[in-house]
Amino acid sequence: MARPRVRLVVTADDFGYCPRRDEGIVEAFLAGAVTSVSLLVNGAAAESAAELARRHRIPTGLHANLSEGRPVGPARHGASSLLGPEGFFLGKMGFREAVAAGEVVLPQVRRCGFRKMLVVRGELEAQLSRFRELLGRDPTHVDGHQHVHVLPGVCQVFAEALQACGVRFTRLPMERGVGGCAWLEAPARAFACAVEQDARAAMGPFARHGLRSVPPTAYPCPLRPAAVPLMPRHLQVDRCLRGPEHLRPAHVRSPRVRGTG
Template sequence: MKRVILCADDYAISPGVSEAIAALIADRRINATSVMTVFDGLGPAARALDDAAADTGASIGLHVTLTGAFAPLTAGMAKPSGALPALPRLLLSALSRRLDAKAVAAEVEAQFAAFQDAFGRPPDHVDGHQHVHVLPVVRTAVIAATARHAPRAFLRDVTPARGALNGLDIKGRLIGAFSTGFARDAARAGLVTNRGFGGAYDFSGDHDFATLLGHFLAGVPDGGLVMVHPGRVDDPLVARDPLTHQREVEYSVLRGPQWREILDAAGVSLALPDLGRTKAAA
């Protein structure tokens, strides 16, 4: 059985999402989640997650958040409206190297500090909301902060596993293109990454998520990571994020009776893999 990280993104974006993810963690339906630290109420959410994850060995990580219709922790990343930039704006600024490196570094530091304050320890892994952590400028800040604050954490490499691509999969291939060289850069800092990635698909489409999940799990290698976005829709989620109904769909599959069949058919064990810590991270 290959060992795969099945990671739920966006913990703490809303109570409904957090409660759903915590339940999946407690029931050992997933073995990782990534936490957003930019919202009020993180302390109680962190305690609830720790309670749910007790004795499960689940990886609890930092979901670096630099995009979205919500306020950052520092002033430098805020637009005049007070919110973070939308992904297209951040992407253009990063690719053109016009993104303010000091402002990015300060926000990343603040989010690491917020995680430490809430959980009393560094994150087990680090990734990014909308995969911003692999972009130029942001990548440098995230790798440097991880090496300082969480040297034993693994970083999420979003280079898609070939077998986990879904047809032409423009979205997955584009995400992978932005991640070019990310694992190499992480290794130079003494950090490790997952070995293959899956889970990207068009959330706006009408998909059979059970079939998609099986495809992603079967397609990643041992040490690979599959991202999911389960949750229950509530008013805070609707106000903060356009991804709503599909979270309910994913949650239904992950907690449903077909879950075990999906894992067995893919030859997957939800045991966290040993990603091979380097001497610098030991």
């Protein structure tokens, strides 16, 4: 029986973080190894990255950021539960701890049985607006920097904001078996497992608001959605080769991807 055709989508996030990183992402796109990007609109190089995306016609989504750098919305004008004393977001773990402690809220309103985090909604809407200013259109998709979009409570507000602006696609970071990845250090494995648990809980809110993503069981062949940690300290060839063992060239049918290995 013929193997089903698979379209491999490779999204480079953190576009707009810094010029050197952006240059590498564009090079990968032009080589056919990357198919889309996710833009950090509060990144130091957001404007130049947007120009690169326009120039090279790169499919571009929003990399919603609630954990790193400075906000672009109303929070930047004063005290906010999203920010530390210096006016920066609380960080990867700091934001998670604040959400878990119920601190990332303005006066709460109840609607349909959930608590709406107004300060989060305001920042998400501001980032969507900034994206439109930079690109002149809506994002093709929206995902979350450091997976903030699947956190409890945040996922509901995230889904509402995307539905309101007509965005239909996001990412559910559900890598099956990540807990058994010996090539990841223990803290990274624990974080990945927590993210997967949050992502499973976010499936309901996302579906109710019409958001689509690639389900982890979509493929009968060994190819399945995966993310390989490629932050600077993980950028070793042997680590990258050991990680995605289930990704095999024989399963890739996209002409943009073939021949790029």
